Amino acid sequence: MERNERFLYACNRAPVDQIPVWYMRQAGRYQPEYRKIREKYSLMEICEIPDVCAEVTLLPVQQLGVDAAILFSDIMIPIKAMGCQVDIKGGYGPVIEHPIRQMSDLQKLRRVEPEEDLPKTLETIRILRRELKVPLIGFTGAPFTLASYLVEGGPSRNYLKTKSMMFSSPELWNALMDRLADMVITYARAQVEAGAEAVQMFDSWVGSLSPQDYRRYVFPTMKRIAEGLSDLHAPLIYFGVNTAELLPIWRELSVDVIGIDWRISIPEARNRVGSSFAIQGNLDPAILLAPWEVIEERAKEILDQGMEKPGFIFNLGHGVFPEVRVETLQRLTEFVHTYSSNRLRETGRMA
């Protein structure tokens, strides 16, 4: 089986000869080469220069030998394209100059026309499609997580302003979610048309909601997005942090892959979502700072559980920390491939 096939086979729950692996934030600050590029350009500038953005995206594919590339971008890039002033402050995160707090603020978020509003992103994808030997994953933030930045004005611990809007002004909340959902659908589709072969929706902070509130305030929007993208010929991955209690609801969404963090085991995640999804995850990224023996033991555990059923993609439970060494991820990638191909062969489950 070719290196370029494994990731998409696993997304579709088809048997593979070794477990595919990629890492959230696989291009970024932990790489000396990225830090060097950042001396010259800001994150936003990298995303605006297709050659540089493609180079940054390609770097971990060449360096680590992962089975998929993820477009180098940020969840806030399309928000900027919607006309909202966004700045990304180093070591802090996205900052919104005029947060969305009332109905009239929604005018700041116009409908996106990707070919006009995000031409550099689409051009980057077209370059990557020509240069990559593995599939390219496009991505977008999901409405709750995007709304949390838009309403809070920046990163938050408790999402108090976001939840206040949700609970106290449901009409405004629904209008905001609707507008973001339209963007997600249009943007995901444009990325696939430009050459992305899968799309991951980052709902990083949705685990801050109870299952009842997720059901009431977020699920209808996610259902509309998943249905709106059901004709996309590219697997849809839905990821969030701390979502163990939400998985029984995610079961009702027509996505292909569910991304989980380290707070739930793979067998338990499979119990909760059922057998019609592939699973992606879920090494605690903090473990990458531990001695290799610890990393290997945990990776083995995850692979043994993941390989129990077809449809498993090795990843972290969240993004790579800037403190991680490149060599650690190189060694881990090699380990995932060799250990899983040996085990799949021994157990007769190899494609």
Ligand SMILES: O=C(O)CCc1c2[nH]c(c1CC(=O)O)Cc1[nH]c(c(CC(=O)O)c1CCC(=O)O)Cc1[nH]c(c(CC(=O)O)c1CCC(=O)O)Cc1[nH]c(c(CCC(=O)O)c1CC(=O)O)C2
């Ligand atoms: O804590 C917060 O709320 C702010 C987080 C933050 C965001 N952009 C940011 C920061 C500052 C920072 O990472 O230090 C700013 C940001 N985005 C990114 C980087 C590069 C890096 O982490 O070293 C950085 C650091 C900026 C820098 O270079 O100085 C790039 C980025 N954003 C994102 C991705 C997609 C991915 O993870 O694979 C990627 C990487 C794509 C790739 O590997 O090619 C998506 C993103 N941006 C963001 C979020 C929200 C949640 C989170 O960060 O964990 C998410 C989704 C997620 O990771 O769960 C918001």
